Amino acid sequence: MSESKSGPTGPDLTLGVAVDSLADGQMIGGHVGDDAVLLARRGSDFFAIGATCTHYNGPLAEGLLVDDTVRCPWHHACFSLRTGEALHAPAISAVACWTTEARNGKVYVKEKVERAPHRRVAPASDKPGRIVIVGGGAAGFAAAEMLRRQGFEGSVTMLSDDHAPPVDRPNLSKDYLAGTAPEEWVPLRDASWYAEQNIDLRVDTSVSTIDPGARNVTLADGATIGYDKLLLATGAEPVRLPLPGMDLPHVHTLRTFADSRAIIAQAETAKSALVMGASFIGLEVAASLRARGVDVHVVAPDKRPMERVLGGGFGDFIRALHEEHGVVFHLEQTASAIDADRVTLANGKTIAARLVVVGVGVRPRLQLAQAAGLALDRGVRVDEYLQASAPGLYAVGDIARWPDRHSGAPIRVEHWVVAERQGQVAALNMLGAGQRFDAVPFFWSQHYDVPINYVGHAEGWDDTTIDGDIGKRDCVVRYRKNGRVLAVASIYRDVESLQAEVAMEREAA
Numbered sequence: 001m002s003e004s005k006s007g008p009t010g011p012d013l014t015l016g017v018a019v020d021s022l023a024d025g026q027m028i029g030g031h032v033g034d035d036a037v038l039l040a041r042r043g044s045d046f047f048a049i050g051a052t053c054t055h056y057n058g059p060l061a062e063g064l065l066v067d068d069t070v071r072c073p074w075h076h077a078c079f080s081l082r083t084g085e086a087l088h089a090p091a092i093s094a095v096a097c098w099t100t101e102a103r104n105g106k107v108y109v110k111e112k113v114e115r116a117p118h119r120r121v122a123p124a125s126d127k128p129g130r131i132v133i134v135g136g137g138a139a140g141f142a143a144a145e146m147l148r149r150q151g152f153e154g155s156v157t158m159l160s161d162d163h164a165p166p167v168d169r170p171n172l173s174k175d176y177l178a179g180t181a182p183e184e185w186v187p188l189r190d191a192s193w194y195a196e197q198n199i200d201l202r203v204d205t206s207v208s209t210i211d212p213g214a215r216n217v218t219l220a221d222g223a224t225i226g227y228d229k230l231l232l233a234t235g236a237e238p239v240r241l242p243l244p245g246m247d248l249p250h251v252h253t254l255r256t257f258a259d260s261r262a263i264i265a266q267a268e269t270a271k272s273a274l275v276m277g278a279s280f281i282g283l284e285v286a287a288s289l290r291a292r293g294v295d296v297h298v299v300a301p302d303k304r305p306m307e308r309v310l311g312g313g314f315g316d317f318i319r320a321l322h323e324e325h326g327v328v329f330h331l332e333q334t335a336s337a338i339d340a341d342r343v344t345l346a347n348g349k350t351i352a353a354r355l356v357v358v359g360v361g362v363r364p365r366l367q368l369a370q371a372a373g374l375a376l377d378r379g380v381r382v383d384e385y386l387q388a389s390a391p392g393l394y395a396v397g398d399i400a401r402w403p404d405r406h407s408g409a410p411i412r413v414e415h416w417v418v419a420e421r422q423g424q425v426a427a428l429n430m431l432g433a434g435q436r437f438d439a440v441p442f443f444w445s446q447h448y449d450v451p452i453n454y455v456g457h458a459e460g461w462d463d464t465t466i467d468g469d470i471g472k473r474d475c476v477v478r479y480r481k482n483g484r485v486l487a488v489a490s491i492y493r494d495v496e497s498l499q500a501e502v503a504m505e506r507e508a509a
């Protein structure tokens, strides 16, 4: 995450911009007073909206205009040029809007105005009265927010067995863990927001069963809550290894705010850490611990980090990048035992470690779905509207396997943006929108100052092409199968990443 610290730059848009200097489909960044503003042209229409993404302050003027929307270059949020609404996560809050006026060959940005979000569902008397959301993570939060954004007036109850209200989970292994993001950046919203929105958020509340026939859920304390529509968004839990010493207090997995805090507390005294797993979370943890000055060893059975998802070229680059920052890899190796001050590897070698983080993957939390008799397929099987096999019951996020239009296969992924967008679409569908979930999967990962963006989904490929140079941190890698691009990974090629996303969306439409 980065924040723009300097004030707005570019022309003062209140003084006008020559109409001819802005071609159809073009945008420029400028300012109105202290506000960074983006001015865009679509045909003879001009739009002015806030130029700073409400997710992590990405510069929207460096993104991509698509129809009457703009997409953020950093993590692909999508904003309406007409209303400023954050149409697609990861941004949730709208940007401001200004009126524009074209006069005497110039276009002027005028007053700031409030614009209501577009209502994507018609008000209807048969709307569900009671919506229950099981899960207070990415998908559950985005769904609750969308229900209220659309003007749903019935009850929204969000049940989470986590102690914390919904948090920015990706931050837990990145800036927050590295010590560069303050505590207050982690919650997605303040506690007061839930009250203002009349969302009954109940944390520390575990759901033990769902009865789709009776349409109710039973909590661990025996209480039951009835629903008209239910959203199941129970996410995933870290895999624990069956190793001697796994239960020692200095051994951690990372999923929750509390996990991240516990690792930080330990990192304050531990001089050496061992991370098990060389995929996204393991290596983000390694980078964050290095930022805290902790010696880091990474142990993983893989030949190269992240090779399974990103291929060998990226794997070698990621390894070299982490080595430059002092990480020591023990690849094609596993741990056999953990002690209070060291870890023993399968080859007999011991590594000093007062902090151990196990990041070897997650397992979807399917127990509730299974016990409720929902159709499963290595995840909860949902249709293109994200509806599960029981009436009125939707499943989203890390647990959901949906028919992905681009790859043409049922897929389940563990991506923040996908979970949020699925939560948003399921919310609309609970209100009767009948909207297909057709977003192309997207994820990002951050290692030191290197962001990796990935669009699409490729479980295997027979060919990759590299445009640019991975080692120089300037590349687009395309993963193809039978000549078709399934996925695109990139470093510092944000517009190309957005263009690839749009191309995949159009191909699948």
Ligand SMILES: Cc1cc2nc3c(=O)[nH]c(=O)nc-3n(C[C@H](O)[C@H](O)[C@H](O)COP(=O)(O)OP(=O)(O)OC[C@H]3O[C@@H](n4cnc5c(N)ncnc54)[C@H](O)[C@@H]3O)c2cc1C
Binding pocket: 134, 135, 136, 137, 138, 139, 140, 159, 160, 161, 162, 169, 170, 171, 172, 173, 205, 206, 207, 208, 233, 234, 235, 236, 254, 255, 256, 281, 365, 368, 396, 397, 398, 399, 413, 414, 415, 416, 417, 419, 420, 442, 443, 444, 445, 446
């Ligand atoms: C440290 C970390 C970093 C990540 N970084 C990235 C990243 O950079 N990019 C990316 O794309 N993805 C990232 N991810 C993955 C991303 O966070 C997940 O894909 C996303 O959170 C999934 O959302 P979800 O709503 O399905 O599940 P979650 O966010 O896990 O939420 C599930 C919720 O369900 C609750 N729950 C489960 N069972 C019950 C029950 N029985 N009763 C009550 N409540 C229950 C949990 O307490 C939790 O509140 C990261 C994940 C982690 C852990």
Ligand code: FES
Binding pocket: 053, 054, 055, 056, 057, 058, 072, 073, 074, 075, 076, 077, 090, 091
């Ligand atoms: S900063 Fe815009 S989507 Fe993340």
